Amino acid sequence: DVKVTQSSRYLVKRTGEKVFLECVQDMDHENMFWYRQDPGLGLRLIYFSYDVKMKEKGDIPEGYSVSREKKERFSLILESASTNQTSMYLCASSYRTYGYTFGSGTRLTVV
Template identity: 90%
Template sequence: DVKVTQSSRYLVKRTGEKVFLECVQDMDHENMFWYRQDPGLGLRLIYFSYDVKMKEKGDIPEGYSVSREKKERFSLILESASTNQTSMYLCASTIEADTQYFGPGTRLTVL
């Protein structure tokens, strides 16, 4: 079974802090994604990566950066957290154009 894990289920940070969200997948998938999910807005793509050290902006990359140093790990970085980044963050991975496997999500609150 494919497993996608995220470093935290719940996280509380203060405005201005640097925040790291980690995602690890165990199936050697090339493609990895970071989404945020907000009520009424659905899932929105922040960044994705199709290979190690490769990244592309999604629909809402502002205020975020990513890092993919190893194939199994994709990190989302909030350089200076703001209250409007309070959200559910979801990581996903896929190897083929069929199925995205999602992690359990990280609910981030920025105070």
């Protein structure tokens, strides 16, 4: 089975901190995605990547950046964390877009 591992289940950070969320997949998938899940808003796409060093903006990229230096790793960076970035962050990978595999999520709280 494909495994997508997110480095932290829970994080608490202070406003203004730079925050790194890490995601690693073990099945050589080209595509990787970062979503955030908020009640009543569903899953919203922040950034995605189709290959190493490639990145594309999703629907809500403001306040975020990403890095993909290796195929298996896709990092989400909050440049200066704000309270409205408190959310559940979900990473996913896929060989083809039809078959997303999600990680377990990181619950980030910004105080």
